[in-house]
Amino acid sequence: MAQIRIENLRKSFDQFTAVEGSTFTIDDGTFFAMLGPSGCGKTTTLRMIAGLELPTEGKILLDGEDVTFHRAAARDIAFVFQLFALYPHMNVGENIGFPLKCQGMARREIRERVQETARMLRIEHLLSSKTSKLSGGDRQRVALGRAMVRRPKAFLMDEPLGALDAEFRHLMCGELRDLHDRIKATTVYVTHDQLEAMSMADQIAVMNKGRVEQIGTPQEVYDRPASMFVADFIGSPPMNFLRFEGGLRSGDRAISFHDTRLAVPEIREDRASAPLALGVRPEHIRFADAGAVRGEVFGAEYLGTTQIVTVDTAYGRVAARLPSSASVQIGETIGLDFAAERLALFDIGSGRAIRTASAEGVRHG
Amino acid sequence: MTAAATRSTAHSIVEASPRTKAFAGGLVILYAVITILPLLWIVATAFKSQSDAIAYPPKVIFEPTLEGYVNLFTVRTRQTPDFIAKLPPPETWYDKLVRKRDMVIAGPSKVVPRFVNSLIIGFGSTFLAVFLGTLAAYAFSRFRIPLADDLLFFILSTRMMPPVAVAIPIYLMYRQLNLTDTRLGMILLYTAVNVSLAVWLLKGFIDEIPREYEEAALVDGYTRLQALRKVVLPQAVTGIAATAIFCLIFSWNEYAFAVLLTSGEAQTMPPFIPFIIGEGGQDWPAVAAATTLFVVPIVMFTVLLRKHLLRGITFGAVRK
Numbered sequence: 037m038a039q040i041r042i043e044n045l046r047k048s049f050d051q052f053t054a055v056e057g058s059t060f061t062i063d064d065g066t067f068f069a070m071l072g073p074s075g076c077g078k079t080t081t082l083r084m085i086a087g088l089e090l091p092t093e094g095k096i097l098l099d100g101e102d103v104t105f106h107r108a109a110a111r112d113i114a115f116v117f118q119l120f121a122l123y124p125h126m127n128v129g130e131n132i133g134f135p136l137k138c139q140g141m142a143r144r145e146i147r148e149r150v151q152e153t154a155r156m157l158r159i160e161h162l163l164s165s166k167t168s169k170l171s172g173g174d175r176q177r178v179a180l181g182r183a184m185v186r187r188p189k190a191f192l193m194d195e196p197l198g199a200l201d202a203e204f205r206h207l208m209c210g211e212l213r214d215l216h217d218r219i220k221a222t223t224v225y226v227t228h229d230q231l232e233a234m235s236m237a238d239q240i241a242v243m244n245k246g247r248v249e250q251i252g253t254p255q256e257v258y259d260r261p262a263s264m265f266v267a268d269f270i271g272s273p274p275m276n277f278l279r280f281e282g283g284l285r286s287g288d289r290a291i292s293f294h295d296t297r298l299a300v301p302e303i304r305e306d307r308a309s310a311p312l313a314l315g316v317r318p319e320h321i322r323f324a325d326a327g328a329v330r331g332e333v334f335g336a337e338y339l340g341t342t343q344i345v346t347v348d349t350a351y352g353r354v355a356a357r358l359p360s361s362a363s364v365q366i367g368e369t370i371g372l373d374f375a376a377e378r379l380a381l382f383d384i385g386s387g388r389a390i391r392t393a394s395a396e397g398v399r400h401g
Numbered sequence: 402m403t404a405a406a407t408r409s410t411a412h413s414i415v416e417a418s419p420r421t422k423a424f425a426g427g428l429v430i431l432y433a434v435i436t437i438l439p440l441l442w443i444v445a446t447a448f449k450s451q452s453d454a455i456a457y458p459p460k461v462i463f464e465p466t467l468e469g470y471v472n473l474f475t476v477r478t479r480q481t482p483d484f485i486a487k488l489p490p491p492e493t494w495y496d497k498l499v500r501k502r503d504m505v506i507a508g509p510s511k512v513v514p515r516f517v518n519s520l521i522i523g524f525g526s527t528f529l530a531v532f533l534g535t536l537a538a539y540a541f542s543r544f545r546i547p548l549a550d551d552l553l554f555f556i557l558s559t560r561m562m563p564p565v566a567v568a569i570p571i572y573l574m575y576r577q578l579n580l581t582d583t584r585l586g587m588i589l590l591y592t593a594v595n596v597s598l599a600v601w602l603l604k605g606f607i608d609e610i611p612r613e614y615e616e617a618a619l620v621d622g623y624t625r626l627q628a629l630r631k632v633v634l635p636q637a638v639t640g641i642a643a644t645a646i647f648c649l650i651f652s653w654n655e656y657a658f659a660v661l662l663t664s665g666e667a668q669t670m671p672p673f674i675p676f677i678i679g680e681g682g683q684d685w686p687a688v689a690a691a692t693t694l695f696v697v698p699i700v701m702f703t704v705l706l707r708k709h710l711l712r713g714i715t716f717g718a719v720r721k
Binding site: 107108117118124138 | 611613614616617618619620621622623624627632635636
């Protein structure tokens with residue numbers, strides 16, 4: 037098992053920069069998710085860690101050893117691909133045993149290790165099947181088996197559940213996390229699906245345009261987003277942004293939001309007057325006649341336990357998550373009340389979160 | 402089955418009606434007959450006597466004889482009946498056959514060495530072209546090569562004019578290099594012509610193989626070359642087989658360069674066969690026998706690789 041450290045890692049292809057200067061450490065035994073939209077550089081970063089791509093600049097350290105320019109095979113890392121990459125000309129057992137065969141291990145030992153791995157993944161009965169006959173989930177298990185059999189220092193997974201259907205993905209999420217808890221291997225998991233990242237990861241790195249925007253636990257990333265991008269990318273529906281213009285003073289517990297005063301978590305930095313955004317999660321909005329912001333109900337989306345109500349206000353459209361029992365009339369004018377201690381403030385110019393009592397100590401990439 | 406379901410099969414867009422099927426089958430058989438008939442005629446002519454071969458109207462029923470084959474494999478001299486009568490009795494059936502026509506066998510003909518030349522040059526150049534083509538195609542498919550598109554176009558451009566257009570320069574060049582009438586020279590020439598086709602065809606096939614396969618092998622401990630050999634090649638077999646057949650057919654049948662550049666030692670079958678016609682009258686059965694012999698290796702090679710070929714030629718049309 038290993039700690040992975042990334043230092044100022046940069047990768048450009050011709051004119052295009054895929055990854056720019058990120059630095060972070062993945063602790064031993066952590067399930068680390070890299071989350072972001074497509075093209076954000078998460079897969080490129082992963083491929084550089086694996087040694088399938090060479091960085092333009094920067095360093096990759098495995099347990100303190102600089103492996104930046106080592107061959108993939110010399111890094112003792114396993115990679116699980118989105119397309120599983122099972123060799124069609126080999127059966128399940130041969131596929132799982134392949135990495136050991138590459139290392140030149142004795143045939144008997146290979147067989148034992150393959151058996152053991154298959155038992156762990158509950159696919160012993162499939163060992164002599166053709167890979168083309170397997171279901172998506174079983175293919176995924178075989179791909180995992182091929183990664184596990186070598187007992188590598190770390191697992192790298194590139195959207196391993198991307199090719200599965202939604203129902204199965206959920207099941208495999210549970211299995212993957214369970215597996216991680218049993219073998220405690222450092223895992224780097226790349227996904228664009230926030231639910232996968234939130235449900236499995238110990239740490240999430242949210243990436244955007246080649247930069248790491250924030251690294252934190254799922255709770256931190258959700259509750260205290262470091263930037264408007266993170267706040268917008270995570271959560272469904274995403275955080276609402278209400279624009280206003282104003283200055284901030286350290287120690288204040290309220291802001292002038294247009295014509296009213298709004299209570300916010302204690303502000304920890306001084307700011308000259310600039311375009312700002314008030315960030316509020318849909319579940320932190322209540323309907324109240326005395327609410328600071330007023331608007332007209334535009335629509336409601338029923339989700340079973342809750343409903344998402346969209347309200348047109350003077351500052352833009354706002355989504356609120358209400359209990360499904362609340363009765364809402366479309367076209368009705370209502371007041372919105374925000375949970376003061378959960379509000380976030382952002383600088384629109386830079387997109388960065390403004391330091392407040394609740395958003396203190398957020399780690400940027 | 403319900404009435405609605407029955408009706409829907411009658412107008413099915415997936416399943417052809419029996420009449421359409423019969424019509425399509427008939428067309429296929431007709432086409433097969435048209436293409437196979439000349440081949441069968443050649444095979445039959447090889448077993449005819451010289452007079453049967455040129456009989457008019459053509460003879461479909463005839464008395465088979467091995468004279469054509471005997472004539473193909475031997476060189477004969479014409480003798481007077483008196484001389485032949487004085488000879489000791491014939492030792493073999495083919496001696497006897499030849500003496501009936503007032504001739505004696507003077508020695509073996511050049512057909513065997515010419516055939517061996519064809520085999521060595523044909524398969525040698527095919528192997529080289531496919532080998533080089535696979536390596537180049539893999540590189541073009543997987544690595545970031547500066548000016549890759551221009552290089553690929555350059556490779557293709559070597560096929561944009563008929564190779565014979567450069568016959569004279571090549572002849573002069575070969576003469577300087579002492580490559581005329583050598584097997585090596587012919588192998589190099591056919592390889593040069595085929596390699597561009599091989600690169601383009603194989604690049605298509607290798608592009609279709611997800612890179613993840615070899616990347617998985619790289620992570621698991623293989624070197625790039627091992628990954629190519631153990632992971633990529635087994636999956637590219639279809640493409641390699643199809644490419645090999647195309648290359649072999651070209652170098653096997655090539656006539657113009659063979660006539661120009663070979664005359665003795667390295668002469669292949671295509672320039673040799675017309676040579677037979679000139680020897681002592683128009684010996685069509687011997688020509689037919691040579692042609693039959695000439696077609697056999699290609700047919701065998703194609704039959705051996707046919708299960709790859711069908712998928713190979715239509716590659717990319719349907720994703721697995």
